[in-house]
Amino acid sequence: MTEFFWFLSVCGLYGMADVLYRRSGRKHFFHPVILPTLVLVSTLHFTSLEYAVFERATYVFDVLLMAAMAALSVPLYRNFSAIRRNPVAILSALVGGSVAGSGSAVAVALWAKTSPDVVTSLYVKSITTPMAVAVVEPLGGIPAISAVVVILTGLIVALIGPSVLRIVGVDHQVAQGIAMGTAGHALGMAESIRHSDLMGAAAAFAMAINGLLTALFLPLFLG
Amino acid sequence: MIKSWIGLLVFAGLAYVLDGVFKAYRSPVPAPIVLMALLAIFYTAFGLPDFLAKSAEQLFRVFPLLFIPALVGVVVLLETVADNIWVLLFAVTLSSLLGLVVAGRIYLIFAKTKGTVDD
Numbered sequence: 001m002t003e004f005f006w007f008l009s010v011c012g013l014y015g016m017a018d019v020l021y022r023r024s025g026r027k028h029f030f031h032p033v034i035l036p037t038l039v040l041v042s043t044l045h046f047t048s049l050e051y052a053v054f055e056r057a058t059y060v061f062d063v064l065l066m067a068a069m070a071a072l073s074v075p076l077y078r079n080f081s082a083i084r085r086n087p088v089a090i091l092s093a094l095v096g097g098s099v100a101g102s103g104s105a106v107a108v109a110l111w112a113k114t115s116p117d118v119v120t121s122l123y124v125k126s127i128t129t130p131m132a133v134a135v136v137e138p139l140g141g142i143p144a145i146s147a148v149v150v151i152l153t154g155l156i157v158a159l160i161g162p163s164v165l166r167i168v169g170v171d172h173q174v175a176q177g178i179a180m181g182t183a184g185h186a187l188g189m190a191e192s193i194r195h196s197d198l199m200g201a202a203a204a205f206a207m208a209i210n211g212l213l214t215a216l217f218l219p220l221f222l223g
Numbered sequence: 224m225i226k227s228w229i230g231l232l233v234f235a236g237l238a239y240v241l242d243g244v245f246k247a248y249r250s251p252v253p254a255p256i257v258l259m260a261l262l263a264i265f266y267t268a269f270g271l272p273d274f275l276a277k278s279a280e281q282l283f284r285v286f287p288l289l290f291i292p293a294l295v296g297v298v299v300l301l302e303t304v305a306d307n308i309w310v311l312l313f314a315v316t317l318s319s320l321l322g323l324v325v326a327g328r329i330y331l332i333f334a335k336t337k338g339t340v341d342d
Contacts, residue, residue, distance in 0.1 A: 014288045033287045037294040044298045051299050058292035064282070065289040066238035067231060069255035071279035073262035077271060080263070089333030096329040101322020105314035114310050122314050126322055129293065134251035144300050145307065151294055152315040158287075161323050170327035175334065179327035183319050190286040200283070206326075208256045215251050 002049070003057035010058055013039055028159045033187075069186065072204040075193065079201035083174060090178055094210050097182040101126050105149075121145035123218055125153050127211040128185040135215050139222050150185065157184025158191035177202025182210050230278025237262075 013036035024030040044051055076083075083090070105122045120141035124132035132150045133143040161184055165176050173196055180188035181203030189207050193200030241254040262275075297304070304311060 010288070010291055014285075014291060031287070033290055033294060036291050040291070040295045041298045044295065045301065051296075054295065055292070058295075061289050061292045063235050063239055065293070066242055066255040066258075067234035068282040068286055068289055069253075070234045070238045070258040070262060071230075071275070071282045073259045073266065074271065074276055074279035076259065077263045077266040080267075086330070086334045086337060089330045089337065092333050093326040093330035097322045097326025100325035101318050104321050105310075105318040108313050108318070109310045112310055114307065118307055118310065122310075125314055125319070128253060128256070130253040131251060131256075134249075142303070144303050145311075148297055148300050148304055149311060149314050151297060152311075153319045154290075155294065156315050156319050157323055160320075164320055164323060165327050168324050168328065170324070170331060172331060172334070175327045175330040178330050179323045182326040183323035187290055190290065193283045193286060204259065208259065211256065212252065 002053055006054045006057035007060070009040065010036060010061065028163070031159050033155065033158075065186075068190075069204075072189070072193070072200065075197040075201035076204050079198045082198055083202050083205055086174075090206070090209075093175070093178050094182050094206055094213065097179060098126055098210055098214065101153075101183050116140070117142050118145055120222070122149060123222070124214060125149045126183055126185060127214045128207060131211045131215055135218060139219060151187075154184045154187030158187040161188060161191065162195060173199045174202045178206045181206030185211070226274035227277040227281045230272075230274040230276075231282065233275065234278060234282070 014032055017030070017032040017035040020035065021027070021030040021032045040054070043049065044054060102123050102125050105125055106119055109119045109122055117140055120139050121136055121143075122145075123139075123141070124136050124146050127135070127150070129147055129150045132146045136146045137143050157180060161180050162176065165171075165179055170176055170179060176195070177192050177199035180192045180199070182188075184191070184203075185207045189200060189203035192203035238255050238258055241258050245252070245254040245257070
């Protein structure tokens with residue numbers, strides 16, 4: 001019964017938040033993931049309800065998320081010719097964005113004399129959660145810290161990324177998608193697909209390649 | 224409607240099975256990313272089935288909903304977050320936006336050099 005309650009709560013809160021978001025004229029702070037997340041985190045934190053039950057009840061969303069990521073093959077296939085036009089630009093943007101994002105976080109952590117395991121956990125901040133957790137553990141990082149940083153990074157990028165890119169003059173859809181996928185992984189990609197197919201495909205491509213490159217080269221770099 | 228449900232079952236079924244296999248072998252690469260690449264190669268060789276295209280459209284409409292349970296998972300890590308709040312705050316805000324802007328600007332610089340920023 002409790003499990004069904006959690007499932008309905010997630011769907012119901014999202015439905016309400018989505019209506020609010022549309023009625024607000026798509027204001028950042030009404031993004032449909034914020035309200036449900038805040039309500040559910042507060043409920044779990046301030047009551048004796050168990051997170052394990054919530055996790056079991058919402059497993060179906062994990063499977064659907066995997067299905068949605070697999071479904072990104074559709075815009076990727078449809079827009080691949082537009083994306084592959086600039087392989088050098090894409091690779092340079094991926095490496096530059098990834099190094100700037102993770103590098104600056106690591107530099108500040110080192111400057112603040114943060115413990116080495118927390119510093120290591122920040123290297124993977126821009127790759128998708130399952131990859132980040134798998135990559136950081138053998139390197140001596142803390143998977144829980146990586147998971148928090150990755151998820152919140154994605155949320156920030158999804159919320160204000162498109163506006164920030166427009167402000168700095170990045171108004172080209174492929175450039176926006178590559179930036180959103182590089183800096184904001186899956187959440188950045190989910191936001192991109194809401195803007196356009198091309199932007200979503202570019203973000204999916206960037207997220208996949210950024211994750212693979214980080215998984216391959218980070219152990220060599222830190223080893 | 225039926226077509227998009229069949230497509231959903233195909234996407235979810237494939238992702239679920241492949242995820243199980245990847246987890247069993249402790250692969251650091253997530254199964255959905257590999258599946259995304261394999262399906263794109265499949266469409267290139269055999270064409271994009273209509274039911275998968277319709278299902279993808281339906282899934283993308285509720286994409287943000289699917290992230291909510293993962294975000295709520297932060298609730299078990301609140302203490303860890305509080306212990307490292309300033310460094311984490313910088314990591315998720317300013318450094319993320321720096322990475323975003325650098326990636327976008329670098330793409331434009333290289334693409335403009337090649338003269339292909341016209342779509």
